[in-house]
Amino acid sequence: MRYDQNDLSKDFISHAPGYWAADPPEDWDHHIWQLKNRVNSLSQIEEHLTLCEEERSGILLSGTKLALSVTPHFFNLIDEADPEDPIRRQVIPRIEETLYEETDMADPCGEDSHMPVPGLVHRYPDRVLFLVTDRCAAYCRYCTRSRVVSGAGEQELETDFEAAFRYLEEHTEIRDVLLSGGDPLLFSDQKLEKILSRLRSIPHIEFLRIGSRVPVFLPQRITPEFCQMLQKYHPLFLSIHVNHPRELTIEVKEGLERLANHGVPMGNQSVLLRGVNDDVETMRVLVHKLLMCRVRPYYLYQCDLIQGSSHLRAPASKGIEIIEGLRGHTSGYAIPQFVIDAPGGGGKVPVNPDYVIHRDEERILMRNYKGKTFEYPEPQTPASTALEPAALVQ
C-alpha cells in the first residue's frame, strides 16, 4: 500500500516546529521570518532529510531551470520516514526534471502567443490573466509557468504594468481580471493594494480574483491587516492551490477562515499528480477538508505537458475516475470540475465521465452514479398542436 492511511486523516494538525524551531519561537508566526529561512540548498535539506541519488542530483541541477525553495512551514509537512511522501514529491527536485519527453513543452498552455502586452494573457473574450510577479513563496516542481517563474531559467517575465493598465482601460469587454504569476501575495499589502485600486478605477472591470498558493505555503502572510485591505476591493475571489489533505494544517485553516470572514469567496485548484493525489480516497478527504475551511473545490487540472514533469503526471483517465468516485457519492459542492488545458493554447476544456448513454430528439438515455439507467423524454411540440401566442391572449 503506497498510501499510509494515517496520512488521510481528516484532522487539522499543526506540524510546527517540526524539523526546526524559530529562535525566538514567536518568529515562526512571521511571514518575513518564514521567507528569510526558506530551504533552498542541498546542505539545508540534508540537515533534515536523507536524500536518494535522484533527489540529490535534481537539487544540484535545479538552479538552471526552476529554483528550489520551500518555506519552513511547508517543509515541516514532509514525513522523513516516507521516501514517497506526497508533500516531498511536490517541492523537492528530482533528476527526472531533466528528462524531456517528445511531447513536453516550455509553454504548454500557449500563453506567450496570447499576450497583447507583456504579462497580460488575453485568451477568453471577457477576462484576462495578469502575471504580476515571477516569484513564489515556494516552487512546485510541476509549475506550468516554470519557463518564467523563480528567476532561474533563461526566459524572464517582463510585465509592463502601465501598458497592461492601458490595455485594460481600452478593452471594455474585459470584466474579470485574474492576478497571478508567480504569487501576487508575495507583494506587500501596499504594493498589492496599488494594483487592486488601479483596477477598481476601471469602470467595466466588475470582478477581481487572485490565484495564490501563499495561504498554503505561507499561512503567516494572511494577517488581519491584509484581509482588511482585500475587503475594500470586493467582489474579490481567491483561488488557492492544495493537492493533498495534509497541506490543510491548523495554521492554514485559520488563515482561510480569516479570509472567509472578510467576505472573500475561495475556490481550490488542484493538479492531478502521480503519487500525490491520484486516487479517489485522497481526493475525497481533500475536498471534504476544503469545505471545512470554507473553500469550494473549483478545478482539478490534468498536469500540463511542462518540460520535465512526466514523472509527476497521472493519466487523464485517473482524473475521470476520481470525479466519477465523487459525483453522487458526496456533496455536489465538494466536486471540482476536471479540466485539461488544451496543449498549445486551446484553453481549459472540461472532461467528464460519460453519464449520457444515448441522446436524440426524443429522449436522453442516461445512467446515474450507481450505474442504473434512466430515460428523460425531450419536450415534444408538434406544429399542429402547438399553442399560437394569439390564442393565449384571448
Ligand SMILES: *Cc1c(COP(=O)(O)O)cnc(C)c1O
Ligand atoms: C484559467 C484562465 C483564466 C480563467 O479561467 P476561468 O475558467 O474563468 O477560471 C483566464 N485566462 C487564462 C489565460 C487562463 O488560463
